[in-house]
Amino acid sequence: MTADETPLIIFGAGGHAAVIVDVAKRIYPDRELHVFDEAPDCPPLLGHEVTRGLPDPDILRPEQFKVVVGIGSNAARKIVSVKLRQLGYEFETLVHPHASIGAMVKLGKGSVVFARAVVNPRANLADGCIVNTGAIVEHDCVVGEFCHVGPGAVMAGVCRVGAQTWVCANATVRETTTIGENVIVGAGSFVNGDLEANATYVGSPARQIT
Numbered sequence: 001m002t003a004d005e006t007p008l009i010i011f012g013a014g015g016h017a018a019v020i021v022d023v024a025k026r027i028y029p030d031r032e033l034h035v036f037d038e039a040p041d042c043p044p045l046l047g048h049e050v051t052r053g054l055p056d057p058d059i060l061r062p063e064q065f066k067v068v069v070g071i072g073s074n075a076a077r078k079i080v081s082v083k084l085r086q087l088g089y090e091f092e093t094l095v096h097p098h099a100s101i102g103a104m105v106k107l108g109k110g111s112v113v114f115a116r117a118v119v120n121p122r123a124n125l126a127d128g129c130i131v132n133t134g135a136i137v138e139h140d141c142v143v144g145e146f147c148h149v150g151p152g153a154v155m156a157g158v159c160r161v162g163a164q165t166w167v168c169a170n171a172t173v174r175e176t177t178t179i180g181e182n183v184i185v186g187a188g189s190f191v192n193g194d195l196e197a198n199a200t201y202v203g204s205p206a207r208q209i210t
Helices: 015-027 074-086
Strands: 008-011 033-037 050-052 066-069 200-202
Touching: 008 015, 015 033, 066 074
Parallel strands: 008 033, 008 066, 033 050
Antiparallel strands: none
């Protein structure tokens, strides 16, 4: 059995999880998928029934399945990932067939790269990251765990981004910038200098608002 044939558990039943289901099926159309979510009465996700709660490792044995967390929220994605790791599951990294991954790129476990995204040479993304549709992570960037680079966002070369930071849709981060942990960069913002941790920045140039 190849890696693409290993049955896959996707946790999440919203829009982000739907994109992950789509990516998984584009890589291997006949792959066995199981979808879980903590919310009650979720409708089927792209034709896949949603089971409430966490997977039972006595039924879906960790040595026979891989998992991806399909939750857009960085904090929630980390919480669920920790729970699944404690149950013994191994995380899969998914890359859309129409994404571009450069030489010597490191993608952490459970990270996902969507269509038309670009991750250029020597970039290093930690576990649980999202590189959303059409986003660009340039050469030699280092991105901490459970970050989200939103649709169309651009992170120029040699940036450093702390854990659980969200660079929202169509934001641009200038080369060699350092961004702290737990930062939100608002949609369409332009970051032309370093940003301190645990804050929200918006505008062009980006200014702290919280």
